[in-house]
Amino acid sequence: xxxxxxxxxxxxxxxxxxxxxxxxxxxxxxxxxxxxxxxxxxxxxxxxxxxxxxxxxxxxxxxxxxxxxxxxxxxxxxxxxxxxxxxxxxxxxxxxxxxxxxxxxxxxxxxxxxxxxxxxxxxxxxxxxxxxxxxxxxxxxxxxxxxxxxxxxxxxxxxxxxxxxxxxxxxxxxxxxxxxxxxxxxxxxxxxxxxxxxxxxxxxxxxxxxxxxxxxxxxxxxxxxxxxxxxxx
Numbered sequence: 001x002x003x004x005x006x007x008x009x010x011x012x013x014x015x016x017x018x019x020x021x022x023x024x025x026x027x028x029x030x031x032x033x034x035x036x037x038x039x040x041x042x043x044x045x046x047x048x049x050x051x052x053x054x055x056x057x058x059x060x061x062x063x064x065x066x067x068x069x070x071x072x073x074x075x076x077x078x079x080x081x082x083x084x085x086x087x088x089x090x091x092x093x094x095x096x097x098x099x100x101x102x103x104x105x106x107x108x109x110x111x112x113x114x115x116x117x118x119x120x121x122x123x124x125x126x127x128x129x130x131x132x133x134x135x136x137x138x139x140x141x142x143x144x145x146x147x148x149x150x151x152x153x154x155x156x157x158x159x160x161x162x163x164x165x166x167x168x169x170x171x172x173x174x175x176x177x178x179x180x181x182x183x184x185x186x187x188x189x190x191x192x193x194x195x196x197x198x199x200x201x202x203x204x205x206x207x208x209x210x211x212x213x214x215x216x217x218x219x220x221x222x223x224x225x226x227x228x229x230x231x232x233x
Contacts, residue, residue, distance in 0.1 A: 012054050019050035019121040022133045026114050029137060035093075035107050045086060045111060046118040052078045053122025079119045086115040106140065157184055157206040158233070160213070164220070165228035166199045175201065178223045182216065183207050198227065 023046025027039035056078035090108030113136055120129040166175050180186060185206040192200050213231055220229050
């Protein structure tokens with residue numbers, strides 16, 4: 001009996017180790033991209049998800065009955081709560097910027113995926129978890145590069161936010177036309193006045209991914225009637 005229990009404990013420890021290794025691979029991908037949820041967070045999510053799944057499954061079989069009553073338990077009752085809890089954690093990294101663009105969705109999805117990997121390992125689905133992590137990394141790293149290289153023209157563009165301050169109202173149209181010559185496309189324009197008789201033009205622009213932000217900045221500085229330039233990705 002003791003040997004059987006030892007085998008069970010070794011199996012559970014192996015699951016935790018595999019969950020940690022796979023979580024490490026996912027976390028490194030986020031860490032290398034300097035994301036807010038990096039290596040440590042992903043490791044914690046993967047390992048603890050695996051641990052809670054193990055506890056959930058094992059307790060369902062170790063505590064099914066007592067001397068007084070028969071207790072029926074769902075083996076994956078804790079795993080269901082993990083998915084909900086990690087959803088709130090992922091929502092914390094989704095940000096809405098001042099220009100109404102949304103960022104952090106990929107990181108939130110990967111957090112959710114790390115929890116799924118932990119649950120799969122905790123439930124004993126080793127091969128499925130390993131393949132899942134492999135597909136996840138391929139989807140995040142390789143597929144976008146392939147699509148950009150062989151895909152549609154619009155997928156080869158990157159979006160930037162451009163804010164320029166113009167010193168003359170009658171030159172706003174001129175400045176916008178000059179900007180159009182240096183970029184591929186302008187998707188949105190917003191103009192506002194300030195108290196110093198200057199005019200700020202906010203533009204969402206599309207440029208080729210190969211073009212560096214510094215090169216575009218130097219092009220824009222040559223446009224007349226622009227006092228200030230703010231360029232961000």
